[in-house]
Amino acid sequence: MILSLDLSTETHTQLLLPQGFDKVPCNPPKLMVLTDCLCFCHDFEETHFIIWKMKDFGVQESWIQLYKISYNNFFPAMEHKRLDLLMLCLSENGDTLLFVLGTNRDTPLFLHDNDDEAFINNSRDNRVKKIGTANKIFWSRTKDYVKSLVSTN
């Protein structure tokens, strides 16, 4: 389930996850915000990962499946267990998804961020491209951000 804290009343409520997600997966499920909607990503039988979007916040019936992507598309050589996936962005038209793959690790804070890699999935040709960067980037700490004039005071 999802625990949702309302910042105006500072009280929390519980929201249900999409139907069909019932067993504990080996890879950690994740919450994220894509195109202003609450999304949920989880492992599917160690072969795919699935992304759900809650179209109307708080409405259980509004969960829709956005993506189902095979691990083979971007990680053919490795055993698919112990993958830590994080979705970063979805393009406005829904075609392009930016996600991060870290290796799921049991060690605490900050130790293994060097393994992070980022990918782009294009749903039109169903291809996954790895993002190459000249600088070392700690992808799994990345958040959504827009440029604004908003004051910090």
Added chain:
Amino acid sequence: MLTAYSIFSFFLPKLISQPHFKPSHNSIIVLQILMPLSKLFNTIILYINPQIQIVCFFLVSLVMVLLEDMHGSMDEEALEERPQPSLSAVFPNELIVEIFSRLSVKPLMKFRCLNNSFKTLISDPDFVQKHLKKSARNPHLPITSFLNSENISVYEVLTFPVSQLLENPSTTTIHYDHFIRLTRNDDGTWFVVGSCNGLICLISIHISRLCLWNPSTRRKSEFFLPSSYNYYFLYSFGYHTLTETYKVVALRIQKEHGSAAGSMVKVFSLGNSSSRNIQCFYVIPLYWFHNFSNNVVYLSGDTINWLAVHNYFGSDF
């Protein structure tokens, strides 16, 4: 998409009919040149990005005002009667707001310094909100990176546009802009807690203070955290629209004999630096130490959301 052409074709006739707009001979000539130019623009704009279109339009507008200025200074008799030409005297305010709201923060920060009316407009909360809505269509990523500078390795937080990644995924170089880099604080390195409305909330490594940082305007504010906040909490960041307050929520899972015994939830309001404990969770959210706060998300609409799976607390718990 509001193109330069539509601005030209829609606003120019409107502009000429404005009662306060008394065109001089010069500006009529300029307008006569601009009208056919707008058709040329229509062809060109198919190939250039919308922001450049706006900038082009803006430059043409500035040239127009300058021509007015030159004419004024040449015609000394008319100079006394003529009000000081300015962009706002030539263009309706709504048009300026419309153009400005489409510009990126960098040129706007420069316009702020040009004159008082621009400064007032760009600082206006309604304008800031309008600009934010348009800016949200061009998402950026704040990233933590690793930089070797003067043989000292330091963590840096930088931002860059997602479009840069989408256009060229295989070879992206993040250029270090030293002006938007947030350097280390006295307490060590900053870590990102969350982001909303273009502000990034960071926490110092010793959990002693918070920083609200706007990388685009390069402004930041720091807040000291009470000593009851520490490493054992999972931090998240959100915004309460009605009171215009930014809040940091800290969650701690208490364990006894290796299993979850309860939770503690604290809310720190950045507006008045107040802290209070709120009702604890009856369900224990997933708890991942190694990814600072990846399993909790802020959703516009004023909620912070955690994921919880029955009988599953994560391997670190």
